[in-house]
Amino acid sequence: MLLKLARQSLWSRRGTAWLTLLSLIISLSLLLGIDHLRLEAKRSFTSTVAGTDLIVGARSGQLNLLLYTVFRIGNATNNISYAHYEQISRHPQVRWAIPLALGDSHRGFRVLGTNTDYFRYFRYGEQQPLRLSSGREFASVYETVLGADVAKKLGYQLGQDIVLSHGVGKVSFSQHKDQPFTVVGILAPTGTPVDQSVHVSLTGIEAIHQGWQNGAPAMRKAKQTLSEAELAALQPSVLTGALLGLKSKVATFAVQRQINEFKAEPLTAILPGAALAELWQMLVVVENLLLVITALVLLAALIGLTTTLLAAQRERARELAILRAIGARPWQLFLLIELEVLILTLCSIVGAFLLLTGSLAALQPWLSSEYGLVISLFAWHPHTAAGLGIVVGLALLLGAVPAIQAYRQSLNQGLQVRL
Template identity: 50%
Template structure:
């Protein structure tokens, strides 16, 4: 028999068992969808993690570890770092290579959400993802001292809208009972940002002057006994901050990043640390990216189980096809051709499963893309498989080929006499 005839026979044989093989195709196709979906989601999440803050060349803070500085200043996680003086911020801002700078002040919270003090440059220059600017779902940036702008998650989870009144707590944490309230100085929500899928969504934004104002009558982290400054009188005081937590810096030329970083790290006025966000976030991903490897391992196990099902289906049908195979031998088919016949059937099932899985993945991506972008800030696009996805598909096809070899080898060993002799 020639190759073309064997292929045609394998297709007809598979079609005659379309119900059984169809269920196997669906199982393998779902495993393909899961495997590639996890890989695509992992890749996009990795990129999104690294782009929690983009367009920023340096993050400057007090001297500590780069990962700790990024965790606290960008993700609002971990222990508070020391502050840097306002004079150091002014010196950085006036450096001839600095195009823009965003001072940020952390340390207060609202019902478990971090409060970030900053200025108008935050809304003008802060970027996330693929250099996307912050946009307002409603309202506008803060202007008055006691104005607040909420991230999307804060507004959604707490049910706030423009015009809502909120109070801040001294310190960061989820326990509101253990935190002292700045209850005498309430804020008015004047803006709500659109979802970004970054820590911005879980942040309450106020002005640096507001941070100074709510602490005017506080000493050593506690309210001064017998002393209170009403909110209407805070403007009579100098509200310029004495220090800030960190500064986000954009340079006029990326080529100067190492020079400016070295200048900051060697500062003799104050112990400072300048971190390149991309490198620090990549280090951080090595720590928190263990989950992606676990997901890939689970997906690989699902693929193996699905291919085991393919072997089981072919083996189960092999005993029923003993007489069919014996007749093929009787009309002149060689054992090698019997082996090729069953291998072609297995390869056909694998290829159809891969194509079906890719189609399902494309549909799922198109449906999930808006949700992933709006809720998690992960940009997913339907397109041709990446090089890594093609490698996974090639590995899966190879494993499927090897899986189909076992039943094909069993069929190869069937003798003509064994196939024609009825078993008692």
């Protein structure tokens, strides 16, 4: 009976009720949306590299090694010997190894020297492999495969020649103009630093640095042109790092300890999952700030709901007085107001989910094509029910203010004719 009465009462004030409901829907969708995007961003962040058991580099800190090998941020403290990399890659527990050579760039995008095992074994997200949107993998010395962002932002197409620069700055005075690379492939978007990388072979890295000494080209009168035989004989001497995939997860810590205790060269092996978790903790302040701002927006909406109900109390005085006159108890009037608050809150929760799902469905193709982000449409997480329970509780708590006022309102005051 009270539920039917609460619905009819809201319908009689549907203009005000709709405005209140819209305010709550926007606030709740903002709260749910930020929480969902926060968790999806964390999932995407922590899955930037997947399926890799160990990252190996020169002796360095865990975060520094992660930043320059995975995120292409910063520089290595030192290089590692290619001979020692090969020795590690032949370890009985190593299933595959991907060499990484950094240090060059192209118009602000980092150049990554590697081999074809990179395209075969590198994984991101939910164990997703790299895919080519067009073209093929590099097969010769002067061929390159571009990340999706590089090709899009610079407008490159297959068959186009590009010139690499020494160093990682956007402006470089040392360019390898005499040895351009031809674009033979463009990777599909991944939403990872792969999209902003220029991929070439290790032999290509060696070829463009022939004759260089201490990071600068040697003085010579004419351009150095390498013959096919010389190019075929090139072998890398140093690497920046390596990604390792092991045959057994059980052996991870044993192999990590052996690499960290490698006698021939000071090396560091880190667990990418642990390093990513540590890096994310450094960003948790921004994450919490977003949640606080959204919570304040929601609180403002709930206070607006209370204010609306309080403002309507004067207009509803005669309605409440008539209910009292026909036998309604004070506690029933209290429950009536609380039921109205509950109906508005539950409807706003449903509306918020519909609005959020519709927005995500509309934006998903754009986010995928522009940023390589795949955001799940299902915005329900293990803690969502508890969060919505808190929202309902706060709404009922704040709604108790006008409900108590209705409870205390006397029959005579309600029936009094005001001039």
